[in-house]
Amino acid sequence: MLMIDEVKIGFEIHEQLATRTKLFCKCSTDYRNAEPNTNVCEICTGQPGAKPMAVNKEALEAAITIALMLGCEIKREVIFLRKHYDYPDLPNGYQRTSTPIGVNGELAGVRIWEVHLEEDPGKYDPITGRVDYNRCGVPLIEIVTAPDIKSPEQAREFLKELVKIFDYSNKTRKEGGTMRVDVNISIANQARVEIKNINSIKGVYKALKYEIMRQKNLLKRGIKIRRETRAFIEEQMITKPMRLKEYAEDYRYIPDPDVLPIKITDEMLEKIKRNLPETPMEKEKKLMEKYGLPKEVARVIASEYELAKVYEEVARHVDAKFAAYWIKDELKRVLEYNDLTFAQSGIKIEHLIELLKMIKNEEITVKVGKKIIEMMIGNSKSPREIAKEMGLLNVISDEETVKKVVLEVINENKKAVQDYLSGKKEAINYLVGQVMKKTKGRVKPQIVIKYLNKFLNT
Ligand SMILES: [Zn+2]
Incomplete structure (x- = not known):
């Protein structure tokens, strides 16, 4: 009897690190605002004889920071390997990937096996045949989990927690849309199927839903699951075979003789540990203890680094619990409705403080407060000025x-x-x-x- 409800899911997650320059050269990582093939040099385009520079220290420190936030032990010696594959986006014919920098971490009940540093390939358009190497060599962090996840819902929750860690680390790209996830899934101890290159949490959830259904249907009909790599086709919400049986050996990993081994010294590690950012869980706990917020409220505010920062600033001036509900309910509502972060909204912290004080002092009603907060987006006027102009100031107490x-x-x-x-x-x-x-x-x-x-x- 096959246990077809026994699902095991693991991840390889890649996210771009927010460094100024690439991993092995001094080219800018800002490829979004650049014409194709302008942020390139002989190193990141793999010209014959071009040798990589020393590993970007900023990228190394970022990877160590995130590994520590995931509770990993840090390896003290790291080397780079060449991972060979042939595709037009990879001018060297191999991608440089480090041996583990961090191992044996844990997040949300899922074991983190390894954290690596890697270089991003370029962008290839198979239709026009054009390649843009601006992205080639941008540092990536790669996180490999154990297959501890048991459902698409748990997968989604885990990835949300991981995104929060990235957010709090301040070491990854804030623009969004740069995370790429490879999912591996096996059912009833059958062969492992890998789904490559999914670029959103929603995509991962949908791909897993589909893949579990597909594999269960095969098993019910007595068909064995074969080991394979599949792609997720988002428009159709299905997965499709990519290439057959891709084993690690195919990549012919060899140590890169051009990159010297990296020693992570006590001094370097101590310095990173001293400046280690709070994790979202630590922030949540702090909000509960310091301001007496209920867990659900603390959780929502701590879910975004920026929101928590705004809250702590506001709570220095306004009743902490009152401010918490306004930020969790109203500020978040307005930001979500306009699809903006607080920084993008143009709302000034001092204006937010003024608004909350006006409500608290009953200079305006709660209803008017809700209207004004909506008008504060991209508005240089203070809430008092807005209220005055609209004749909304002063509750009629007469x-x-x-x-x-x-x-x-x-x-x-x-x-x-x-x-x-x-x-x-x-x-x-x-x-x-x-x-x-x-x-x-x-x-x-x-x-x-x-x-x-x-x-x-x-
Ligand atoms: Zn370069």
Whole structure:
């Protein structure tokens, strides 16, 4: 009897490191804003006789930082290997990849087997036959996990946690879209199938869903799973065979004689450890302990490095719990709706602090606050200026004015008043809404309800 529910999933994840220059030469890594083949030299285009420079120290330190954040032990001697394959995006005919820099880490219950440093290949367009080598030689971190993941859902959660580590490390590209994931999956201890080059968490989830279904269907029909490499075709949400049986030996790994072995000294390691960024888990714990936030709230705020940073700054000036809910619910809502990060939103921290103080001091209502925060995107005006201009400043605290508006609403809405008096108590919500409309939300609902009750019940 085959245990077809026994699923084992492991990953090889590649992400670009945010260094200024490439791994083995001084060319710029900024290929996004450059014309094709302008950030290149004889080294990164593999000209005959060109020798690599010493390994980019910034890239090495970035890889060590991330490996430490993943709880890895750091190897003290690292060499580079040549991984051979033939494709037009790789001018040398081999890709340089390091021996493990970190080993035996753990994240979200998944063992991290190895962390490597690697160089990115160029970009090849098989339709035009053109190759752009600007990306060739950009440093990558490669993370290899044990096959500890048991479902597409767990795979998705793990990758989200890993992206948070990247985010907190400040050592990877912030633009997004540079992560590439190779997935390996086996069911019921059958042969392992690899799915190459998926570039989003959503893509990984969909590819796994499809692949599990495909393999289970084969097993049910008594067909053995063969070892193979497949590609994920996102538009059709299916996987397709790529090449047959690609074993590690095919790459003919050999030590690169042009790159000297790297020694990671005590001094270097101590320096990195001293400056090691907090992990998202540490931040979450800190938010709970220091500011007394509930776990769910702390988790949402700690889920993004930038959001947590904004929060901690705001909490120095405004009630910490009040600020937490505003940032978790309202600020996050507005950023997500506009698909912006806080930095991209143009919202100034001091403006956010001012807005929260105005709400807290009841200079504006919560409803007005929600409207103003939406208008703060890309706005150089302060919330007070915005509120003033729109006539939204100051809650109407003068009860005579409130009374007057309540009476007006009662006179203008006979039907709702009748409904209320005949027992439909929820009709009062409509009347409250009308008062809010007339006053542009500048009255406290409790006061409105107080007077509505008073007038309707006499
Ligand atoms: Zn170069």
